[in-house]
Amino acid sequence: MIEVKxxxxxxxxxxxxxxxxxxxxxxxxxxxxxxxxxxxxxxAGLIKPDKGxxxxxxxxxxxxxxxxxxxxxxxxxxxxxxxxxxFPHMTVFENVAYGARSRDKVYELLxxxxxxxxxxxxxxxxxxxQKQRVALARALATEPEILLLDEPFSALxxxxxxxxxxxxxxxxxxxxxxxxxxxxxxEELFELAGWIVILEEGRSVQEGRPQELFFNPSSLKTxxxxxxxxxxxxxxxxxxxxxxxxxxxxxxxxxxxGEFRPGDRVFVSIxxxxxxxxxxxxxxxxxxxxxxxxxxMEIDKIFALFEGKEVELHLPSSLSPxxxxxEGRESTFYLSVEHLPLIRR
Amino acid sequence: xxxxxxxxxxLLLPSLASAGEIxxxxxxxxxxFIKEVGKEFERRTGKEVVFNFxxxxxxxxxxxxxxxxxxFISASKFWIDYLKRRGLIEKETAIPFASTELVVVAPKGSKxxxxxxxxxxxxxxxxxPVGAYALESLKRxxxxxxxxxxxxxxxxxxxITLWVMSGNADAGxxxxxxxxxxxxxxxxxxxLPENSHSPIEFFAACxxxxxxxxxxxxxxxxxxxxxxxxxYGFKKVK
Amino acid sequence: xSLSPEVLxxxxxxxxxxxxxxxxxxxxxxxxxxxxxxxxxxLKNFLDALITLPLVFPPVVTGYIxxxxxxxxxxxxxxxxxxxxxxxxxxxxxxxLASFVAAFPIFVKGARASLEAVDRRLIEVSYTLGxxxxxxxxxxxxxxxxxxxxxxxxxxxxxxxGEFGATLMVAGNIPMRTNTIPLEIYSAISEGDFxxxxxxxxxxxxxxxxxxxxxxxxSGGRKV
Numbered sequence: 001m002i003e004v005k006x007x008x009x010x011x012x013x014x015x016x017x018x019x020x021x022x023x024x025x026x027x028x029x030x031x032x033x034x035x036x037x038x039x040x041x042x043x044a045g046l047i048k049p050d051k052g053x054x055x056x057x058x059x060x061x062x063x064x065x066x067x068x069x070x071x072x073x074x075x076x077x078x079x080x081x082x083x084x085x086x087f088p089h090m091t092v093f094e095n096v097a098y099g100a101r102s103r104d105k106v107y108e109l110l111x112x113x114x115x116x117x118x119x120x121x122x123x124x125x126x127x128x129x130q131k132q133r134v135a136l137a138r139a140l141a142t143e144p145e146i147l148l149l150d151e152p153f154s155a156l157x158x159x160x161x162x163x164x165x166x167x168x169x170x171x172x173x174x175x176x177x178x179x180x181x182x183x184x185x186x187e188e189l190f191e192l193a194g195w196i197v198i199l200e201e202g203r204s205v206q207e208g209r210p211q212e213l214f215f216n217p218s219s220l221k222t223x224x225x226x227x228x229x230x231x232x233x234x235x236x237x238x239x240x241x242x243x244x245x246x247x248x249x250x251x252x253x254x255x256x257x258g259e260f261r262p263g264d265r266v267f268v269s270i271x272x273x274x275x276x277x278x279x280x281x282x283x284x285x286x287x288x289x290x291x292x293x294x295x296x297m298e299i300d301k302i303f304a305l306f307e308g309k310e311v312e313l314h315l316p317s318s319l320s321p322x323x324x325x326x327e328g329r330e331s332t333f334y335l336s337v338e339h340l341p342l343i344r345r
Numbered sequence: 346x347x348x349x350x351x352x353x354x355x356l357l358l359p360s361l362a363s364a365g366e367i368x369x370x371x372x373x374x375x376x377x378f379i380k381e382v383g384k385e386f387e388r389r390t391g392k393e394v395v396f397n398f399x400x401x402x403x404x405x406x407x408x409x410x411x412x413x414x415x416x417f418i419s420a421s422k423f424w425i426d427y428l429k430r431r432g433l434i435e436k437e438t439a440i441p442f443a444s445t446e447l448v449v450v451a452p453k454g455s456k457x458x459x460x461x462x463x464x465x466x467x468x469x470x471x472x473x474p475v476g477a478y479a480l481e482s483l484k485r486x487x488x489x490x491x492x493x494x495x496x497x498x499x500x501x502x503x504x505i506t507l508w509v510m511s512g513n514a515d516a517g518x519x520x521x522x523x524x525x526x527x528x529x530x531x532x533x534x535x536x537l538p539e540n541s542h543s544p545i546e547f548f549a550a551c552x553x554x555x556x557x558x559x560x561x562x563x564x565x566x567x568x569x570x571x572x573x574x575x576x577y578g579f580k581k582v583k
Numbered sequence: 584x585s586l587s588p589e590v591l592x593x594x595x596x597x598x599x600x601x602x603x604x605x606x607x608x609x610x611x612x613x614x615x616x617x618x619x620x621x622x623x624x625x626l627k628n629f630l631d632a633l634i635t636l637p638l639v640f641p642p643v644v645t646g647y648i649x650x651x652x653x654x655x656x657x658x659x660x661x662x663x664x665x666x667x668x669x670x671x672x673x674x675x676x677x678x679x680l681a682s683f684v685a686a687f688p689i690f691v692k693g694a695r696a697s698l699e700a701v702d703r704r705l706i707e708v709s710y711t712l713g714x715x716x717x718x719x720x721x722x723x724x725x726x727x728x729x730x731x732x733x734x735x736x737x738x739x740x741x742x743x744x745g746e747f748g749a750t751l752m753v754a755g756n757i758p759m760r761t762n763t764i765p766l767e768i769y770s771a772i773s774e775g776d777f778x779x780x781x782x783x784x785x786x787x788x789x790x791x792x793x794x795x796x797x798x799x800x801x802s803g804g805r806k807v
Contacts, residue, residue, distance in 0.1 A: 045710075072707070073714065087708075087709075088705075099713050138708075138712070141712075497755045498757065507650065511657070513656075
């Protein structure tokens with residue numbers, strides 16, 4: 001349980017972040033330089049906000065109105081820096097033991113994180129993935145109230161990442177410690193997070209569950225950030241179980257339900273995975289001219305012209321032989337209503 | 346580029362003794378006196394005078410190393426002889442022209458009456474002329490043994506004066522000509538008897554370059570009225 | 584070549600003065616370097632400039648200023664003398680003071696740079712792991728800056744050992760009382776005793792080479 005509502009004015013940057021999450025793992029999602037790390041630092045007490053409130057598990061860390069400002073030492077926050085910031089002059093064991101309650105705890109953590117064998121090595125002698133486990137163990141050794149991870153996987157390769165996702169989840173469940181992580185990687189986001197906070201230029205612009213957020217981005221910018229690729233301008237005609245919109249050509253398209261009223265000007269986001277296999281109730285039947293097909297190992301990417309704009313659609317490679325998409329030819333596509341979210345414009 | 350050449354030329358200019366110019370390297374103790382005399386000389390003759398002040402020993406070494414100097418003013422005969430031996434000065438131009446005395450000084454406002462009451466006495470060390478004369482005098486006056494443990498040695502007059510002025514030394518022995526410069530901060534106690542030490546004479550000597558101008562300047566020194574010397578604490582050597 | 588009592592005395596005095604000066608510099612300079620490296624306070628730049636002055640001034644000027652402050656009639660000197668009957672002029676304490684002041688900025692500058700070079704995040708991690716400033720300093724910051732701090736300390740020791748101008752001004756050049764190695768060399772040269780001057784110069788040179796070697800080893804050594 002974490003609640004944050006802080007403001008901080010820096011030299012040429014203004015931080016204004018508020019969110020509240022009960023999820024086991026909360027993710028800050030934003031491009032680099034949008035104040036994610038800064039927000040973590042205000043939670044950890046390394047930076048003092050100008051005003052606001054930070055509360056973790058019902059414990060106030062900072063409250064400008066009540067004059068509360070716990071020093072970092074008293075917050076019991078496990079902070080993992082991007083490149084782990086292990087103490088270079090200490091062995092793995094000494095690193096983990098640095099803030100530990102007891103030696104037993106150290107051994108338990110070394111075991112849980114499978115780094116017992118490394119205990120006498122120095123940080124310069126171990127790999128990136130190992131460093132991260134050590135940093136995790138060191139943070140957990142203090143039995144923290146919360147774990148803050150600043151882009152924990154950015155320096156690791158993909159297979160290692162997936163292994164570590166599992167570990168983070170395990171750790172989270174085993175130690176029942178809420179985790180806040182900072183990322184600009186979609187995979188991490190949807191793989192791990194139970195709650196997402198989107199930051200843009202120092203401001204929190206939207207928060208919510210991953211699914212909810214993904215299908216209801218509050219702006220075009222957010223949508224792009226979340227991985228939406230193709231947008232068509234439209235006007236809402238009818239609302240109900242789904243939304244009916246009018247496209248520039250005058251054609252009608254049935255889209256995902258949203259908080260809209262007839263006459264609202266919107267963007268239809270054609271999600272790459274909106275291709276459906278057959279015509280059912282929840283599907284639109286549209287014709288588009290295929291421009292290019294890019295074959296891939298897992299998915300084929302089809303670029304087609306729709307309403308004068310190029311849209312990107314993905315199709316599992318295994319299904320591709322069932323469809324005849326030839327470059328330069330008009331084809332029929334079935335677009336799933338649920339995968340055509342609307343964005344206010 | 347042209348500017349650079351101009352600047353360099355400009356910087357080099359004073360060091361290149363041109364015709365009608367005279368470069369004087371003088372013992373620092375004569376600085377004020379020689380500056381005034383130099384100005385007067387310039388006014389009278391229209392010739393330019395350029396100065397270089399340092400300790401006599403350093404100047405002698407500079408001349409030995411080939412530094413351009415027309416006239417050397419030394420605070421001791423030793424360095425004149427030193428250069429003479431090396432054939433670096435025109436023998437007949439080496440003349441004593443001014444003398445001064447040794448004076449015991451105390452800080453202004455000091456209650457000290459005699460040298461023997463002082464706990465610390467600053468003197469020049471035996472390598473500085475001012476120290477050599479002072480030690481000679483103290484020995485001849487029979488004061489050296491009594492004061493030996495209270496003597497603090499300095500490498501030059503400036504240092505002695507500083508120690509006395511700041512009250513760190515109770516007394517000091519310096520040239521009368523130096524006392525004149527610092528009289529506002531010093532109290533004179535006693536002039537040491539002239540016969541207690543070798544004569545303290547300042548010498549002028551020409552090195553041979555710009556010999557005509559140099560001789561002219563020496564003549565000018567000899568013809569100066571006594572008052573000019575006395576103003577700076579010197580006596581004219583007749 | 585036998586060592587005259589003056590030479591032996593100057594070696595002993597120099598070691599005593601410079602070692603003591605270095606110890607005092609370490610004890611007072613390290614907290615100052617810490618403040619300059621990590622804290623923001625009013626007059627920080629002024630303080631920094633003030634301690635840098637001895638690096639900029641000719642040593643004689645430093646000595647002159649010290650004489651004005653610590654002399655018998657100086658601002659502090661008079662007070663010290665009245666309170667403790669204690670003076671630094673014309674005795675070995677003057678040499679200590681001169682060496683201290685001349686070598687102090689070298690240590691503080693170096694130590695500050697070494698402290699600033701320590702990854703700020705390591706210190707922050709230590710805080711989040713529940714450790715206070717003092718424990719963090721002794722277990723993280725200091726061990727990581729130790730090489731640079733030691734190198735600065737050795738350099739400042741060398742500077743203290745070589746101090747001449749200010750020492751001459753404050754302590755005077757008194758045989759068997761205040762003449763440190765540099766003063767003894769100076770006297771020997773003035774006296775024309777080149778044997779003595781050469782011996783002491785060789786000793787100093789030998790020592791300097793050892794210092795440079797030590798500093799290079801420390802700063803170029805194993806990077807953890």
